[in-house]
Amino acid sequence: MNNVLTVENVCKNYGSYTALNNVSISVPKGSIFGLLGPNGAGKTSLIRIINQITLPDSGSVYLDGEILQPQHIQHIGYLPEERGLYKSMKVGEQALYLAQLKGMSKDEAKRKLKYWFEKFEITHWWDKKIQELSKGMAQKVQFIVTVMHSPKLLIFDEPFSGFDPINANLIKDEILNLRNEGASIIFSTHRMESVEEMCDYIALINKSNKILDGKLKDIKQQFKSNQFEVGLLSANKELLLNQIESQFTVEESKTNSFNEDFRLLVSLKNRETSKDLIKFLNNIAQITHFTEVIPSVNDIFLKSVASNN
Amino acid sequence: MGKLKLIIKREFLAKVKNKSFIVMTVLSPLMVVGLFSLIIFLNEKNAEEIRTIAFVDESQKFSEAFEDSNAVKYIDLTSLGIEEAREKTKEFYYGLLVIPKSDSLNDLSKGITFFSNDTPSLNVLSSIESKLEKKIRNLKIAELQIDVDKIKAIETKVTIAAENFSGEKSSKIGSVLRMAAGGGFGYLIFMFIIIYGTSVMRSVIEEKTSRIIEVIISSVKPFQLMMGKIIGNAMAGILQFIIWMVIGGILLFAITSYFGVGEVSTNSVQMAPEMVQQMQNSSNNDLQVVLQEIKNLPILTMFFSFIIYFLGGYLIYSSIYAAIGAAVDSETDTQQFMMPVLMPLVIAIYVGFSVIENPHGPIALGFSLFPLTSPIVMLMRIPFGVPWWQLITSIILLIFTFIGMVWFAAKIYRVGILMYGKKPSYKEIYKWLKY
Numbered sequence: 142m143n144n145v146l147t148v149e150n151v152c153k154n155y156g157s158y159t160a161l162n163n164v165s166i167s168v169p170k171g172s173i174f175g176l177l178g179p180n181g182a183g184k185t186s187l188i189r190i191i192n193q194i195t196l197p198d199s200g201s202v203y204l205d206g207e208i209l210q211p212q213h214i215q216h217i218g219y220l221p222e223e224r225g226l227y228k229s230m231k232v233g234e235q236a237l238y239l240a241q242l243k244g245m246s247k248d249e250a251k252r253k254l255k256y257w258f259e260k261f262e263i264t265h266w267w268d269k270k271i272q273e274l275s276k277g278m279a280q281k282v283q284f285i286v287t288v289m290h291s292p293k294l295l296i297f298d299e300p301f302s303g304f305d306p307i308n309a310n311l312i313k314d315e316i317l318n319l320r321n322e323g324a325s326i327i328f329s330t331h332r333m334e335s336v337e338e339m340c341d342y343i344a345l346i347n348k349s350n351k352i353l354d355g356k357l358k359d360i361k362q363q364f365k366s367n368q369f370e371v372g373l374l375s376a377n378k379e380l381l382l383n384q385i386e387s388q389f390t391v392e393e394s395k396t397n398s399f400n401e402d403f404r405l406l407v408s409l410k411n412r413e414t415s416k417d418l419i420k421f422l423n424n425i426a427q428i429t430h431f432t433e434v435i436p437s438v439n440d441i442f443l444k445s446v447a448s449n450n
Numbered sequence: 451m452g453k454l455k456l457i458i459k460r461e462f463l464a465k466v467k468n469k470s471f472i473v474m475t476v477l478s479p480l481m482v483v484g485l486f487s488l489i490i491f492l493n494e495k496n497a498e499e500i501r502t503i504a505f506v507d508e509s510q511k512f513s514e515a516f517e518d519s520n521a522v523k524y525i526d527l528t529s530l531g532i533e534e535a536r537e538k539t540k541e542f543y544y545g546l547l548v549i550p551k552s553d554s555l556n557d558l559s560k561g562i563t564f565f566s567n568d569t570p571s572l573n574v575l576s577s578i579e580s581k582l583e584k585k586i587r588n589l590k591i592a593e594l595q596i597d598v599d600k601i602k603a604i605e606t607k608v609t610i611a612a613e614n615f616s617g618e619k620s621s622k623i624g625s626v627l628r629m630a631a632g633g634g635f636g637y638l639i640f641m642f643i644i645i646y647g648t649s650v651m652r653s654v655i656e657e658k659t660s661r662i663i664e665v666i667i668s669s670v671k672p673f674q675l676m677m678g679k680i681i682g683n684a685m686a687g688i689l690q691f692i693i694w695m696v697i698g699g700i701l702l703f704a705i706t707s708y709f710g711v712g713e714v715s716t717n718s719v720q721m722a723p724e725m726v727q728q729m730q731n732s733s734n735n736d737l738q739v740v741l742q743e744i745k746n747l748p749i750l751t752m753f754f755s756f757i758i759y760f761l762g763g764y765l766i767y768s769s770i771y772a773a774i775g776a777a778v779d780s781e782t783d784t785q786q787f788m789m790p791v792l793m794p795l796v797i798a799i800y801v802g803f804s805v806i807e808n809p810h811g812p813i814a815l816g817f818s819l820f821p822l823t824s825p826i827v828m829l830m831r832i833p834f835g836v837p838w839w840q841l842i843t844s845i846i847l848l849i850f851t852f853i854g855m856v857w858f859a860a861k862i863y864r865v866g867i868l869m870y871g872k873k874p875s876y877k878e879i880y881k882w883l884k885y
Contacts, residue, residue, distance in 0.1 A: 229464075
């Protein structure tokens with residue numbers, strides 16, 4: 142079994158409203174899986190079903206090959222987007238309570254908490270109440286509470302909200318660490334640059350339907366449009382442009398360069414290869430820059446959602 | 451099961467460690483007892499003040515009529531004459547009683563005047579009046595040459611001994627006591643249901659607004675969380691109740707023995723001999739009757755039914771409160787839903803206080819079987835004796851309603867705790883039931 146989580150044909154309706162329509166995803170072991178989609182697409186509904194907060198109307202969910210059961214909650218760690226802690230409870234007490242609810246024994250929970258509190262250098266917060274902490278500090282406690290029982294599957298919904306860049310980076314490193322230690326991670330966010338950086342796989346949900354999923358690399362490959370960004374040095378820009386346009390489709394690039402070169406986005410036609418383009422350009426001007434345009438997750442997101450709508 | 455225990459423990463500790471709980475628990479009995487002892491203290495103080503009343507008896511008939519008592523002393527100023535006596539009284543005494551000279555006893559009774567600096571107290575006046583009436587009555591008896599002993603022989607003091615058909619004695623004092631016990635217990639349940647029901651609701655709202663709810667229900671079932679909350683709060687309530695009873699009991703005992711409220715008979719020593727006799731008899735009798743009546747109360751039934759009806763009523767109402775808490779985002783939004791919940795409780799209290807007048811009528815029966823009012827109304831009836839079949843029927847109805855209500859509340863709770871934003875309408879809540 143290579144998938145830690147498999148969701149098969151899950152449907153969920155709230156009255157006459159359909160939140161999820163026949164959605165299937167597979168999260169491979171040891172991967173970071175980006176769950177993307179516009180607001181209200183159904184991501185939270187799916188996450189709640191995986192956490193057994195709600196039950197699907199039809200379809201099934203498997204954790205590590207077994208159909209999802211109540212005792213599986215101790216193998217899942219969930220950091221919801223709408224999160225918080227008991228304001229008037231002490232940090233340590235609260236973390237112990239939540240750990241015990243996840244099925245840990247008190248001693249084990251204490252040991253784990255000590256490890257994490259030392260790692261984040263927050264041991265002196267133990268006897269403070271949450272209301273005495275800042276939002277970012279409380280978020281750190283919340284992160285520890287999510288991961289302390291070493292779950293197989295971690296679900297982070299907007300994990301970086303409320304963190305300053307330094308702490309966001311700290312959390313990002315911890316998430317990558319957890320992945321390296323063998324945990325699988327579902328990562329739901331609207332910050333596309335972190336998806337770009339961290340995710341191995343993605344799935345895109347729009348209007349209750351899954352419209353795209355797979356390995357991020359493959360998806361990028363699939364969305365590639367054989368477009369290249371080139372930088373050229375030439376005395377007569379207009380002549381150069383005419384020459385290229387006679388052979389290829391050309392768009393002006395929005396990138397500003399440091400040199401005085403001429404930046405263009407050139408798309409290949411059916412049979413040509415990048416080799417042909419370089420050869421052609423090399424004959425008419427000095428090349429300062431040549432890269433293939435790889436679509437960003439952001440572009441893929443916008444394009445897919447737009448075409449789906 | 452282990453998780454439910456954890457939740458109960460947390461809810462219980464969160465409630466009990468709360469400052470307002472500690473303050474309420476310790477202060478309430480102190481306040482009640484403080485108030486009680488203040489009243490006793492003020493009464494004693496009032497009684498300690500000795501008033502001296504001067505009198506000028508021109509008729510020469512009343513000099514022996516005025517016996518000093520604890521609170522009032524009498525001084526005969528007849529020898530000084532009215533004018534001088536007035537001057538002296540103005541300066542030194544509480545008031546001056548002037549009895550004019552008259553031959554006819556009937557005329558005499560109309561000409562008596564009391565002068566004082568302030569408006570005289572009603573008690574003082576009526577005590578003087580009764581003394582005068584008694585004296586005039588005796589004088590008239592003498593005048594008419596009626597044998598005093600014969601008159602005494604006519605007088606009879608009647609005490610009706612009430613008894614029901616199964617032979618249990620009851621009395622007026624007894625029924626007052628039953629009314630007090632029933633009313634007190636019913637009111638206590640009413641208070642506890644509202645206080646702890648609201649506390650469950652607050653706790654649900656707190657979890658919703660602090661957004662911890664989603665973290666928790668990814669670990670436990672919403673039903674477990676709701677039940678844990680309800681049970682934890684109930685335990686805090688019972689603890690508070692026990693503490694109140696213990697502190698209140700100790701303080702009341704201490705205070706009553708300090709002020710000597712129990713020893714009524716010793717105060718009457720200085721009264722006229724025959725009155726003392728009478729007083730002692732009646733007060734001893736009353737005290738014995740009260741003690742006897744307290745023993746006659748179905749205390750064991752009352753105790754157990756208090757626990758059963760408190761738990762039953764509390765579970766029904768607190769699950770509704772939990773559902774309300776789950777449906778709204780803040781406490782200010784709860785008003786709309788609170789009204790229909792409070793209604794049956796308030797009706798129960800009103801009905802209950804009329805029920806203790808007629809504890810076995812059809813209204814009493816109906817409301818003590820209807821589960822939303824039975825915890826209060828039945829408890830008010832119990833001191834008067836309730837047939838077993840009625841008790842059992844009402845408890846069974848209570849249990850079924852409680853199961854149904856918890857099931858119903860859990861459905862709303864489950865959906866409500868994950869809904870943020872706008873306040874739902876009744877229609878939307880009805881839709882949640884079908885999710």
